[in-house]
Amino acid sequence: MGMTKADRRMDGWADGAALLALLLLSAYPPIRLSAQDTTAGRAVYEKWCAGCHGETGAGDGPAAGTMLPRPRDFTGAIYQIRTTASGQLPTDDDLRLAIDRGLPGTAMPGWKDQLSERDRRDVLAYLKTFSAFFADTTQRPEPLVFGKEPGGGTSVDALRIGRQFYDSIGCRKCHGDRGRGDGPSAPTLKDDAGFPVFAANLTENWRFNGGSEVADIYRRLRSGLDGTPMPSFSDLIDQQFLTEAELWRLAQYVRSLSPARPPEVRDVIHARQVAARLPTSPDDSVWGRVERYWVPLVGQVMRKSRWFTPAASGVWVQAVHDGQQLALRVSWDDRSQSPDSAWLEFTDRVLETVARDDSTPPAPTPWPDQLAVQFPLAIPEGFERPFFLMGAATRPVYQWRWTSTPGGVREDSLSAAVAGLARGIDRFDPLPGTPLSAQAVYDQGEWRVVFSRSLATADTANQLHLRTGRAIPVAFFAWDGSNGETGTRMAVSTWYFLALDTPVRAQVFVSPILAAALALGLGLTLVRRAQRPRSQIRRRSDA
């Protein structure tokens, strides 16, 4: 319609004016469409997104202050997770995926099951109105084109090549030698807005915000994570520093640093009984053969001052006993061996970024790393357990507390670990002279601490008597001093169970066989008996 009108007019009008009219006509429909879309999108945005991302899209909603990483600031149109080259806008598909699936390891949930497809499409259109870059027709985001992943990605050779490039392109500078985000540059990292940013822990791929698999990792290496210190490595292929296949090998190597599947959370931590001596050293080879249990941790947000951004996402727990003693090893990733003055500025930035409800913000201090293992005072008979968050004044809990600075728990403490009673989150009374020993090692971004204690105790009024064959409630707490964690600012778990298993006696194997034989014998007898009267009856009727 418009075109025919314009055509007719073109005969009479000057060429320049016609051209102008054409330009206006061609520009008009998309403008009108986007106006329609954004009205609907705005309503969706204000209802579901503004709480974190802010009314103006600046990433400063009311909830943003508790988050690290911060919610995306849409006004700069700088997005981490893209399929496009460094600095380019994301494609609509990139944005759609982020909205649908969310961003693991961050506060951003997936919206696919929350919002209708139309709502998600509308809100995507609205997000783009926060930045003029999306309206700029010279910006044409195109996905990077690259070849397929080469096969054999888990072979020794592939991983060796991948590791070679991990070293040569300097991944370890931020991500550390073993990938735990503990490289020498890690304490200085900031995002574009100056907020502290962690180098990803490459051993926890289930928390990668851009996806956990080799192809996701490869795409991040090609595109970089805009707005963060993570650069793009695409230029290195153009400049023949490495080949595309070699970069794929690097992605495969990075993938190999994480377990095949995300760790499964199990309620019961089994401690096998062993006949050999118990491993009391954190690096005893025995630990390599002991089952590991993943215990996820979350921030302590129930009591002031709350802590929304704990450094540790969980701890690995292993336990064995020999009928007399228990050895419990807790291993967890920690980017820093606190206290470490190299991290002090980072600590400061974390405390400034994350909102706290203290009346006075704490001055950054070289706090130590700490770990607590918590039990009830006695194994409960029923299901009732003490309050998981360090008990209460009237109902204390029994804890083992380890600190990276011996003497940090109590001035006169000679051991790095002490047993004691917690009477609520802010009161811990050590029990002097408890026979608890602990050995710790910090190794390339990981703490490994072994606690050893006799199962029995004479002091049952204050200490847990550990018994075999019972479900013993257990919980864990971790503090990363360099992340500003001390006191109530910590990572917590809920109650789990520790079971001290006993060897299965021979009787256990024999009994079922006896039972089966008995059942068979009884069954046969019954069948015979059942058959006998019937045949007799038949005979009788026959007669």
Next chain:
Amino acid sequence: MRKLGMAAAALAGLVAVGVAGRAGDAAQVGGTITGKVKFTGTKPVMRRIDMSEEAACKAKHPTAPTAETVVVNANGTLANVFVYVKAGLPAGYRAPAAPPPVVLDQDGCRYHPHVFGLMVGQTLQIKNSDGILHNIKAKGTKNRPFNISQPTNMTTPRTFSAPEVMVTLECNVHGWMNAYVGVLPHPFSAVSGADGSFTIRGLPPGTYTIEAWHERYGAQTATVTVAGTETKTADFTFAAK
């Protein structure tokens, strides 16, 4: 007929380029604004940079390197001040074709130069003379960002598409490394040097708003009128905060 028209258009285009080029040449002999950037007050103490993590860089510094935020010269002037024409170019002013590339060198875990001007579309050659991993991250608001990696001796070209004072460049491997690039739609800028002086040459006649920008002390402006090939002086003074 059409072919002839296209040829004519092409010819006109060539002529236009030629004229622009000549205008650029002519600009070389236009007016000049020169001056000094003075510094008053106590010279702040710059913090030392610990390069022990990078032996290759540490070896390039005979004395312990310090932060480059405030560089006060021996004669009491302030270095690294970006002075440029903020406004006042005559209507219809056409910038010359982009000048030859500017080289930004990473040497001794430092950017050289620390502050510089660049025209829209002019190539910035980012060079790694250290042979160790650097990443180069550009942060702006009018320009799209980039973040590239240079794990060895290499040179990577980049351009900027929009005027912006300043775009910051930084290395995240070495948190102390940063540089500032003033992206302009014209070639009229200078940076105060080791004697605190700057000179902007080849200005068409006109009345200009000149801005002097410093990374810690902010920006100041002055109005300067130049005619013909005359040289005008504009001094700036930054005070310690």
